[in-house]
Amino acid sequence: MKKIFLIALSAFFFTAVSAQDSTTAREGVLKKAGKANDHLMLQFGYTGWSGIPDTISTKGFPRTFNAYFMLDFPFKSAKKFSAAIGAGVAYDNMYFDKTFVDIKGTTENLRFINQADTNNFKKHKVGTIYLEAPIELRFVADPDNSDRSWKGAIGIKAGWLAKAFTRSRTLQTRAGGVINDYTVKEMQKRYFNTTRISATARVGWGHFSLFGSFQLTNLFKDGVAPEIRPYTVGLTLSGL
Template sequence: MKKIVLFLVASFLLGGALYAQVDTSVAAAVVAANPPKPKKKKYDLSKRANDHFLLQLGYTNWASLPDSIKTGNLPRSINAYFMLDFPFKSNQKLSAAIGLGIGSDHMTLDKNLNFANVKATGTRLPFNDTARFDVKKTKLSTAYLEAPVELRFVSDPEHSDRSFKVALGVKLGTMIKAATRSRVLQSGGDYVLKESSKRYFNTTRVVGTARIGVGHFTLFGTYQFTKLLKDGAGPEIKPYTIGLSFGGL
């Protein structure tokens, strides 16, 4: 009888050990086949600076410019925007930003044949209107209230003021003012003629944007998808700009 009891106890203990070994092996195989996913790093973004204020200075030119229009000096673009930045929860290196600000382009038309008469009454903007004045040069300036939108990437979200960054976006704008400032020659001495009118201009503009750089400074480029002038009001001019951005706050 004792032998039978000892045999049963030994069988029970051996079976339990074998079951535990098999169960452990199965559990190890399951874990190996389905390793736990590493936790994503959480960044402290409470004190970061991520281009909430943007100041841009760039060189501007006109695409599709006809040979009859000559530009001179250094045409430029000056822009300033305040933007709010919203990091993605799934990936804090990515964020979306939206803002509001002013964008302005300043194009110099050189020599007498390039006086832009924004006060004309015809259907097309005269770029060669020299009947009224003897003009040395004219600066044509346009200003827009703009709402930029960007998709941003920064390599170190906690220290974006000294890390690599890229941004792609679009700007939607409405024209505030279009004006010319001309140097007029006359026998009694030169004088400055200032005129303003939005008559010939497309008052809505859509611009594609891109930025790349490190820290507070980025190179930027823009291309205007909409035409500068209204349909039938003149050449199908589309401005583009390259320059330097400073981002702060």
Template structure:
């Protein structure tokens, strides 16, 4: 999946580079009127998550996913409105699902335990959710700056976040043979930020047309705090819905 991020980074960088060359040799884009273009907008992201560097003991399974939403402010370059800087703030939520594994976020151990529960009572569905307050920054390019909703676009960026909440959620406790113990609606939650990295820094890239784009992100900082477990990093790929 890292290759996907590198591909998007490469495409975005190539588009930005070609755009700069085109701008120097052809059109004076500083004379384009973009006064009717919205300066702020909502950006929504949904897609899949995975952890790179994950040891065999960390058995993820199912569709691990994220949902992010940001309020963004777009500031075009005065000399060339094909380019702009996007600044924003919002919430990023990641849900990592596990197969027959208990993630004990309330443990008193030095490292976060990922316990194999194949031969014991366990939850049929189990996930670890992390929520960060995030601030994304993007360098953006639009082929048609006067009408971004009908334009090819690309963006490279970073986002930094601070951890708001981390918790596990198990649903439908079953025996080792798969028989439900308390019924399929039984849910158990445990919350603790003790093992999860409190600061998140990620590199991002996206390419698309109109309000839709394909995005990818790689968390540079580790998922867990130093000394709390394996050096794992989150990789995300998904769809962005955004007017800019």
């Protein structure tokens, strides 16, 4: 079902884009003063892991940063709507409380090691960096003055895992005493799915909008870790 949905959605967007008059689209992008087509999107927000078991302790403010460059293709027959495609990068961080995520382990399953009763790192996080290709179906209430108008978009994005790593800082005793103030960074992708598909949505006014995304695929490979699907919510700054 998921594959059928993705194929149908992709076919819809490519059909819509190919149906537009290319000259009209270029004029809309390049020549209309005061019309921001949201070619550049910067997103900052909170990221969470849906499905994480209670035995794995997280803390702090896990965050995400995304940056995309988009091409916008207005619909000739319905100017309030457009299709957009693009490319960019997504950077997510998840922070753990007295838990060590052994991404460089040699075991079949990824270990989340509880270190509450032993020496542990004061700060420990898992970070991922994806190269992504988003597709959006967009709506703007006033297409001739879109930088001062209500906007909305729904879409989907495909990503490829460029990097997965952990960063651990300040080794301490179980009571919190500092043993050694140093930083350890490890990189390994073997437990992670290297591709991901996420559903996306945005709504806002002018250059600012709220966004949300939900990963439809598992973060980790089947059978090596709990079935976790990350989600993000936050603020989008768009323009150009």
